[in-house]
Amino acid sequence: MTKDKQAQRDRRDARARAAMTTRPKQGGISGMWMAIGGVIAVVVVIIGMVIYHEATKGNSSPASSAGAGSTSTVPPAVMHDVESVPASVFNTVGIGKQLAYPVAFHGHAPNVGGKPVAAYIGAEYCPYCAAERWPVVTALSRFGKFSGLKATHSSSSDVYPNTQTFSFHGSTYSSPYITFQPVETASNQPQGDSYKPLDTPNALQASMFQTYNGPPYFSQSGAIPFISYSNQYGSQGASYSPQVLAGLSMSQIASALHDPSSPVAQGVIGTANTVSAAVCAIDGGKPASVCQSPGVTAAAKKLGSG
Amino acid sequence: LEVADRDEVWDPPAWAWPVTTILALVGLGLSIYLTIVHYSTAVTLACSSTGTINCEKVTTSPESYLLGRPVAVWGLVYFVVVLVMCLPAAWRSQSQAMKIGRVALAILGVLFVLRLIYAELFEIDAICLWCTAVHAVMLALFGAVLVATAAAGNPPQTAS
Numbered sequence: 062m063t064k065d066k067q068a069q070r071d072r073r074d075a076r077a078r079a080a081m082t083t084r085p086k087q088g089g090i091s092g093m094w095m096a097i098g099g100v101i102a103v104v105v106v107i108i109g110m111v112i113y114h115e116a117t118k119g120n121s122s123p124a125s126s127a128g129a130g131s132t133s134t135v136p137p138a139v140m141h142d143v144e145s146v147p148a149s150v151f152n153t154v155g156i157g158k159q160l161a162y163p164v165a166f167h168g169h170a171p172n173v174g175g176k177p178v179a180a181y182i183g184a185e186y187c188p189y190c191a192a193e194r195w196p197v198v199t200a201l202s203r204f205g206k207f208s209g210l211k212a213t214h215s216s217s218s219d220v221y222p223n224t225q226t227f228s229f230h231g232s233t234y235s236s237p238y239i240t241f242q243p244v245e246t247a248s249n250q251p252q253g254d255s256y257k258p259l260d261t262p263n264a265l266q267a268s269m270f271q272t273y274n275g276p277p278y279f280s281q282s283g284a285i286p287f288i289s290y291s292n293q294y295g296s297q298g299a300s301y302s303p304q305v306l307a308g309l310s311m312s313q314i315a316s317a318l319h320d321p322s323s324p325v326a327q328g329v330i331g332t333a334n335t336v337s338a339a340v341c342a343i344d345g346g347k348p349a350s351v352c353q354s355p356g357v358t359a360a361a362k363k364l365g366s367g
Numbered sequence: 368l369e370v371a372d373r374d375e376v377w378d379p380p381a382w383a384w385p386v387t388t389i390l391a392l393v394g395l396g397l398s399i400y401l402t403i404v405h406y407s408t409a410v411t412l413a414c415s416s417t418g419t420i421n422c423e424k425v426t427t428s429p430e431s432y433l434l435g436r437p438v439a440v441w442g443l444v445y446f447v448v449v450l451v452m453c454l455p456a457a458w459r460s461q462s463q464a465m466k467i468g469r470v471a472l473a474i475l476g477v478l479f480v481l482r483l484i485y486a487e488l489f490e491i492d493a494i495c496l497w498c499t500a501v502h503a504v505m506l507a508l509f510g511a512v513l514v515a516t517a518a519a520g521n522p523p524q525t526a527s
Contacts, residue, residue: 092517100510103477107484107506114488141492145421206490237432349406350426 132185132211132228132248135311140210142315143195144202150330151356153321156363157331159300163339164278165365168292170343171265173240177343180266181229182274183286184247186216186256190286191226192303193296196332197288198227199318203351204340205236212311216249216256221303225311230259238344239291242266246285269295288336291343294364300335301328334360377466379458383515387453387508394504395446401426401439401497414496425495430486438483442501445476449508458515466516473512476505 171178181197183190191214198207213228215221229243244266247256262270269289275282279297289295305324306314317325338361341352351357405426414422425431431438451457452469460466480502487494 093514094517096510096513096517099513100506103481103506103509106481110481110484110488145493 132213132230135210135212135227139212139311139315140207142312142318143199144206146199146318146330146333148350148354148356150319150321150326151334151337152354153356154326154330154334155356155359156334157301157327157329158324159328159331159335159363160302161296161298161300162335162363162366163288163290163294163296164367166273166278166289166292166295168273170291170293171269173242173265176236176238176240177291178240178242178265178289179291179340179343180269180289181241181243181286182262182266182270182288183229183243183245184256185213185228185230185245185259186219186247186249187285188215188219188221188224188303189299191215191221191224192299192301192306192328193286193288193332194227194229195306195314195329196300196336199329200333200336200340201234201236201241203337204238204344204348205234205241207232207234209233213249215303218251221307224303224306225309225314226306238347239340290339293343294339300332305329330356331360335363338364377461377519379515379519383511383519384453384455384458386511387458387515388450390504390508390511391446391450391453394501394508395443395450397497397501397504398439398442398446401501402437402443405437405439419492419494420496421493422495422497425487425491425493425498430483430490445472448472449476453512469512470516473509477509480505 179201181193183193198210201207209232211228211231213226215224215226217223228245230245230248232243234241234243242263242265244260244262246258246260246262248259250257252258269292270283270287273289273292273295274284274287274297278295281297284297286299287295287297305328309317309325314325314329317323318329320326321330334356337351337357341347341357341361342364346352414420426439433441449469449472452465452472457465457469483498484502487498
């Protein structure tokens with residue numbers, strides 16, 4: 062080592078010793094305050110989010126009958142109940158009490174956004190659609206999230222009148238597993254001899270409806286509700302009796318979903334397991350926590366049995 | 368953190384590596400558990416699945432995925448990298464890249480935690496206790512890395 066390098070090293074060591082013994086770490090002190098401030102800022106942001114969440118919880122106006130429209134806001138508690146049905150309830154109910162199961166189509170599987178497509182075609186006035194939406198929303202909430210769902214009821218002049226339910230009109234659904242395309246063709250508001258029209262099926266939905274919603278898959282042609290699970294399986298009509306929902310409010314129905322022995326849970330949760338099994342059949346069995354659960358695997362054995 | 372004299376010594380406090388290493392190990396352990404549960408059908412989260420506390424709802428939500436991979440897997444990768452950067456040799460390192468990288472990683476982690484907490488509160492409407500434990504570890508790690516870096520007296524340089 063040269064003398065110059067040794068001298069340079071000695072000077073550097075001397076500066077270091079001085080910094081540690083005689084000079085306060087100015088950068089360290091102000092940096093320390095910045096570090097502490099950063100931690101406090103993050104904690105304050107978290108506390109702020111929690112406080113805001115608690116303050117706004119339940120502030121959404123509940124379903125109101127004041128409006129003249131056919132739909133209203135779904136009470137947050139209803140959505141919460143539907144989205145938080147425990148896995149134990151799904152597994153205890155299993156297939157529950159269903160009237161029909163999806164039939165097998167085994168057709169060409171459409172793909173939208175890189176995901177298989179499940180399409181629902183129904184109408185707000187239709188009492189069987191009113192019943193079928195409950196298990197569809199309950200099941201699909203295990204695969205993704207709905208937003209913009211509205212509260213509505215079936216026609217007051219049809220069988221199972223005023224069955225309380227959701228409307229898919231104007232709603233969105235996001236899932237990493239499937240694309241869900243619901244269509245509500247009409248409202249529950251009479252117009253002439255029929256009901257006020259709402260959504261028009263797109264080409265894919267119309268094709269599914271025309272190709273599979275009739276013989277040899279179903280005895281009736283064009284009946285609603287119709288659901289196609291990526292043209293592999295499909296259902297027509299209500300999968301359980303709408304009678305179990307008669308006279309119940311949305312809150313009462315949603316609450317009953319958590320009681321496996323209730324007739325509501327036997328119908329809705331049983332069908333939700335079948336809907337889940339059909340979705341698992343088209344999305345590669347994901348997520349495993351749903352698709353491998355006892356309730357869904359029990360329902361999977363009924364797929365294709367009609 | 369402010370610009371420091373290049374000649375000022377890098378002298379991290381004695382507690383820096385043990386504290387951050389332990390936190391990284393705890394975070395890694397939690398992430399491994401969440402990853403195993405995600406991919407296994409034989410293991411379920413030891414957590415409530417009803418009401419506001421609902422781990423299953425959170426871990427099976429669309430928000431539990433990032434760039435097509437489960438967030439638990441990203442957490443596992445994150446804590447492996449953080450663990451390496453919090454070992455004694457890494458804390459002793461004079462490398463500016465190491466110092467800046469460690470702080471940047473801590474900030475990135477805590478920003479992601481804020482995003483996940485927002486998702487739990489406002490999008491999923493459920494809280495996952497295991498995820499909250501990871502968030503707490505991440506916040507503690509963030510604080511420890513920042514304070515230790517500042518106390519080292521030669522914070523990472525942001526300009527030359």
